[in-house]
Amino acid sequence: xxxxxxxxxxxxALTQEEITTIKAFYSVxxxxxxxIVDHVLAPNWQDIPLxxxxxxxxxxxxxxxxxxxGLFPDVSVRIxxxxxxxxxxxxxxxxxxxxxxxxxxxxxxxxRLTISIHEFHHLKDGRIEKTWHLEDWLSLFIQTATWPVxxx
Numbered sequence: 001x002x003x004x005x006x007x008x009x010x011x012x013a014l015t016q017e018e019i020t021t022i023k024a025f026y027s028v029x030x031x032x033x034x035x036i037v038d039h040v041l042a043p044n045w046q047d048i049p050l051x052x053x054x055x056x057x058x059x060x061x062x063x064x065x066x067x068x069x070g071l072f073p074d075v076s077v078r079i080x081x082x083x084x085x086x087x088x089x090x091x092x093x094x095x096x097x098x099x100x101x102x103x104x105x106x107x108x109x110x111x112r113l114t115i116s117i118h119e120f121h122h123l124k125d126g127r128i129e130k131t132w133h134l135e136d137w138l139s140l141f142i143q144t145a146t147w148p149v150x151x152x
Contacts, residue, residue: 012086017126019082022089025121025128026077029095032069034062042127049133072097077117087124093117095135099144104137109144 021040028036041058054060069075075097083090095115100108116136122129141147 014082014084014086014089015126018086018089018123021123021126021128022082022091022121023079026079026091026093028061028065029069030076034066037062037065040128042124042129045128046130047133048130071101071103072099074098074100087122089121089123091117091119091121093119104140106140106144106146111143113140113143115139 024036024040028034037058041061043058045058045061046056047054047061047064050056050060051064054064075095077093077095079091079093081090081092094117095113097113099106099111099113102108116139117133119131119133121131138147
């Protein structure tokens with residue numbers, strides 16, 4: 001007996017527009033074109049969790065990227081994989097930069113660092129509405145030889 005698929009049962013793939021939006025979101029780190037943010041993030045975009053002192057919404061993201069680029073001018077994001085379904089995307093990527101400024105209390109080491117990123121995005125009408133993210137900051141301590149952390 002053949003199974004019948006109804007239109008409601010089919011899961012839609014990510015659209016090319018959604019994939020392009022996600023790639024543009026990460027390109028802000030290397031392109032430094034902050035007008036991209038206004039095109040790819042919904043006005044009420046939520047970044048979960050917010051960084052310490054980060055304002056919610058697209059303006060908060062712009063400030064976050066500007067601050068990070070100010071500390072690490074050569075930062076770029078390499079996307080390894082984008083997967084998911086229409087309006088729901090997972091991203092496996094990494095941030096690469098030279099540790100040229102103090103960060104998280106660690107003096108500059110001039111080492112080339114790679115921080116893994118895992119993020120999940122909700123999209124609507126071609127824009128990102130919510131982003132849940134997890135960066136592997138523990139590896140920052142390992143790569144800079146400051147692990148284990150000791151108190152002074």
